[in-house]
Amino acid sequence: KKLKQVMKFCQSIVKELSSKKYSSFNYPFLVPVDPVEQNIPTYFDYIKEPMDLSTISKKLINWEYKTPEEVEYDINLIFKNCYIFNPEGTIVNMMGHRLQDIFNTKWAE
Numbered sequence: 577k578k579l580k581q582v583m584k585f586c587q588s589i590v591k592e593l594s595s596k597k598y599s600s601f602n603y604p605f606l607v608p609v610d611p612v613e614q615n616i617p618t619y620f621d622y623i624k625e626p627m628d629l630s631t632i633s634k635k636l637i638n639w640e641y642k643t644p645e646e647v648e649y650d651i652n653l654i655f656k657n658c659y660i661f662n663p664e665g666t667i668v669n670m671m672g673h674r675l676q677d678i679f680n681t682k683w684a685e
């Protein structure tokens with residue numbers, strides 16, 4: 577069925593965004609943010625819907641998404657959270673924009 581192919585495409589995009597070739601700027605988005613480890617204790621005061629690429633990959637494997645729009649929502653949540661917590665001009669903010677540019681290009685394909 578078509579849905580299976582679409583979900584495979586989504587998984588390929590998550591794999592691409594997690595690729596080592598982007599390791600200089602994708603690492604803040606690969607796994608759930610650990611506010612203690614990253615010394616950002618207020619993170620969950622601002623971010624009520626944490627999201628990361630490994631969580632999306634797991635949800636895809638467990639068929640937790642019913643439509644590609646739900647996958648797109650979670651991927652965009654990563655960037656939305658990034659820009660909420662990391663103001664314009666910060667390095668992590670710029671890392672988010674770089675990864676989002678790759679996502680927008682691949683998603684539009």
Ligand SMILES: Cc1ccc(Nc2c(-c3ccc(O)cc3)nc3c(C)cccn23)cc1
Binds near residue numbers: 603605662
């Ligand atoms: C230049 C720079 C400065 C700080 C960080 N912090 C950070 C973050 C992070 C993720 C999301 C977020 O909204 C804020 C921070 N995740 C990491 C990781 C996994 C390893 C090392 C540092 N990390 C990374 C790069």
